[in-house]
Amino acid sequence: MLRIFKYLNKKEILTILAVAALVVFQVWLELEIPAFMTGILTPIYGDGPLEMNTVLYNGGMMLLCALGSLAGSIMTVFLATRMAAGYAAKLRKLMFTRVESFSAAEINKFSTASLITRSTNDVTQVQMMVGMGMNLLIRAPVMAAWALIKISSNTWQFMAVTASAIMLMLMLVVFLIVAVLPKFRKIQTLTDRLNRLTRENLTGIRVVRAYNAEDYQENKFEKANAEMTKTQLFTNRSMQIMMPGLTLIMSGLTLGITLIGAFLINSTANIADKVTLATDMQEFTQYAMQAIMAFLMLVMVFIIMPRAAVSAKRILEVLDTEPGIVDGAGVKCPRETGTVEFKNVCFKYPGAEEYVLKDISFRAERGETVAFIGSTGSGKSTLISLIPRFYEATGGEVRVDGTPVTDYALEDLNNRLGFIAQKGIIFGGTVRYNTAFGDPGKEITDADIEKALEAAQAKEFVDALDGRLEAELARGGTNLSGGQQQRLSIARALAKKPEILIFDDSFSALDYKTDRKLRGRLKTEMDSVTKLIVAQRIGTIRDADKIVVLDNGEMVGCGKHDELLATCSVYREIAYSQLSKEELDNG
Numbered sequence: 128m129l130r131i132f133k134y135l136n137k138k139e140i141l142t143i144l145a146v147a148a149l150v151v152f153q154v155w156l157e158l159e160i161p162a163f164m165t166g167i168l169t170p171i172y173g174d175g176p177l178e179m180n181t182v183l184y185n186g187g188m189m190l191l192c193a194l195g196s197l198a199g200s201i202m203t204v205f206l207a208t209r210m211a212a213g214y215a216a217k218l219r220k221l222m223f224t225r226v227e228s229f230s231a232a233e234i235n236k237f238s239t240a241s242l243i244t245r246s247t248n249d250v251t252q253v254q255m256m257v258g259m260g261m262n263l264l265i266r267a268p269v270m271a272a273w274a275l276i277k278i279s280s281n282t283w284q285f286m287a288v289t290a291s292a293i294m295l296m297l298m299l300v301v302f303l304i305v306a307v308l309p310k311f312r313k314i315q316t317l318t319d320r321l322n323r324l325t326r327e328n329l330t331g332i333r334v335v336r337a338y339n340a341e342d343y344q345e346n347k348f349e350k351a352n353a354e355m356t357k358t359q360l361f362t363n364r365s366m367q368i369m370m371p372g373l374t375l376i377m378s379g380l381t382l383g384i385t386l387i388g389a390f391l392i393n394s395t396a397n398i399a400d401k402v403t404l405a406t407d408m409q410e411f412t413q414y415a416m417q418a419i420m421a422f423l424m425l426v427m428v429f430i431i432m433p434r435a436a437v438s439a440k441r442i443l444e445v446l447d448t449e450p451g452i453v454d455g456a457g458v459k460c461p462r463e464t465g466t467v468e469f470k471n472v473c474f475k476y477p478g479a480e481e482y483v484l485k486d487i488s489f490r491a492e493r494g495e496t497v498a499f500i501g502s503t504g505s506g507k508s509t510l511i512s513l514i515p516r517f518y519e520a521t522g523g524e525v526r527v528d529g530t531p532v533t534d535y536a537l538e539d540l541n542n543r544l545g546f547i548a549q550k551g552i553i554f555g556g557t558v559r560y561n562t563a564f565g566d567p568g569k570e571i572t573d574a575d576i577e578k579a580l581e582a583a584q585a586k587e588f589v590d591a592l593d594g595r596l597e598a599e600l601a602r603g604g605t606n607l608s609g610g611q612q613q614r615l616s617i618a619r620a621l622a623k624k625p626e627i628l629i630f631d632d633s634f635s636a637l638d639y640k641t642d643r644k645l646r647g648r649l650k651t652e653m654d655s656v657t658k659l660i661v662a663q664r665i666g667t668i669r670d671a672d673k674i675v676v677l678d679n680g681e682m683v684g685c686g687k688h689d690e691l692l693a694t695c696s697v698y699r700e701i702a703y704s705q706l707s708k709e710e711l712d713n714g
């Protein structure tokens with residue numbers, strides 16, 4: 128738990144010190160009130176004349192102490208909550224930045240649902256702990272120690288009953304914490320699970336409805352929801368037992384002090400001693416209540432702390448995870464432009480025993496179109512993911528512009544590449560925002576956007592949108608068809624004007640006519656750009672300068688369409704499964 132505070136800066140540390148000073152000042156004022164109360168009660172209980180000046184003076188000082196404590200409390204809460212909110216914002220930013228630097232391997236390790244929960248719910252738990260705990264953790268021990276010092280020289284019978292009450296209270300708190308802490312850990316895991324099931328259901332809502340699987344999904348969610356509800360009921364009920372138990376202890380302490388005081392007063396014959404015992408009992412009762420209240424504050428912290436401790440651990444797991452892929456030393460002047468080369472590249476996923484890619488070697492020259500084809504699971508998408516370093520090659524070397532990709536700063540490497548994912552990725556925002564995405568220098572003009580939309584065959588449907596470039600698109604592109612999403616994703620990459628374009632099966636949702644037009648525009652307008660295309664259709668790649676054929680992670684063929692038809696049985700089998708011999712022969 129304490130390790131989470133290593134991210135505090137100097138300003139936040141100074142705020143904590145200021146809060147501590149205010150709390151000490153506030154406690155001092157509150158603990159002075161019983162002494163002034165004694166100053167009022169002594170002349171009232173005594174048999175001498177009542178001096179109103181003494182009563183008014185002590186009463187006025189009590190009022191000033193109360194007002195001073197109120198002002199200190201307001202300042203304490205203001206500073207603590209402000210600091211907690213700022214610290215939570217910092218943690219969220221640190222986590223967001225760290226997750227952005229993760230490779231696919233690290234993201235898969237945590238899961239998307241868990242990362243969302245850690246960045247939101249877990250940070251909120253830590254914020255609550257800092258906001259409330261910073262005040263209470265300082266206030267409670269100071270008040271308890273100070274109050275106990277105040278009453279330490281009093282009657283030993285009063286001290287004994289107070290010590291007994293404190294011991295009972297500590298035993299109750301420790302028992303509940305030991306019983307409840309494991310359940311708090313489980314709650315966070317169950318929250319991840321609920322988050323995952325909800326996202327899964329919302330993402331696949333069309334499939335769920337198409338298969339009439341609503342009841343199945345509801346039962347799956349209900350099972351997870353019931354388990355979380357059961358766990359939360361246990362923790363909440365356990366914690367609710369604490370407050371009545373503590374109230375009983377407090378009431379018992381007050382009763383015990385009163386009974387002991389009454390016995391002592393009754394057994395004393397001297398009137399002056401009776402007055403002293405009565406005033407001591409009143410003062411002791413208030414100080415004892417202050418001490419008990421301090422322990423109650425600690426109990427409130429203990430209610431929040433277990434869950435916050437679990438959340439802090441989960442946050443640190445993310446922040447302590449070092450990205451598997453880091454910046455290289457940087458390349459100032461590459462020897463080539465627009466080339467991609469694989470030299471005996473092998474790859475297997477972290478923790479896996481089998482290699483997904485084995486000994487892959489080929490070279491793409493500037494302006495060439497290199498296509499990759501193979502059966503499902505042959506490693507096509509994995510292969511091109513090694514170029515932008517979504518994963519790191521296990522063996523061999525991947526080169527861009529004649530330089531190993533591991534030597535590049537990631538920003539520099541990505542500036543050379545235009546990547547179009549298999550599924551069109553659309554961000555919430557306008558068409559202009561999506562097409563010029565990631566352009567902090569605002570170098571992509573409207574003319575560039577228009578040209579990219581036209582080349583990607585997206586201009587027609589964009590013109591039909593209300594507002595054209597200013598048309599709002601839903602997150603995930605839910606108000607666009609699959610083909611429209613893909614074309615807009617392609618336009619985004621074209622507007623970037625990269626040296627190398629990587630298409631990860633990005634033509635799958637396009638009809639044959641649009642596919643042909645798009646490939647024609649790429650060939651004529653981007654002839655100097657290297658194009659790497661993963662595809663399933665023979666018609667999409669037959670005109671490529673080079674076709675790499677993959678089978679179970681191995682390169683079984685490399686050449687032009689006609690060469691592969693004659694020499695590669697795997698390519699021939701794929702070709703004949705899609706087109707007839709006459710169609711292949713006649714182009």
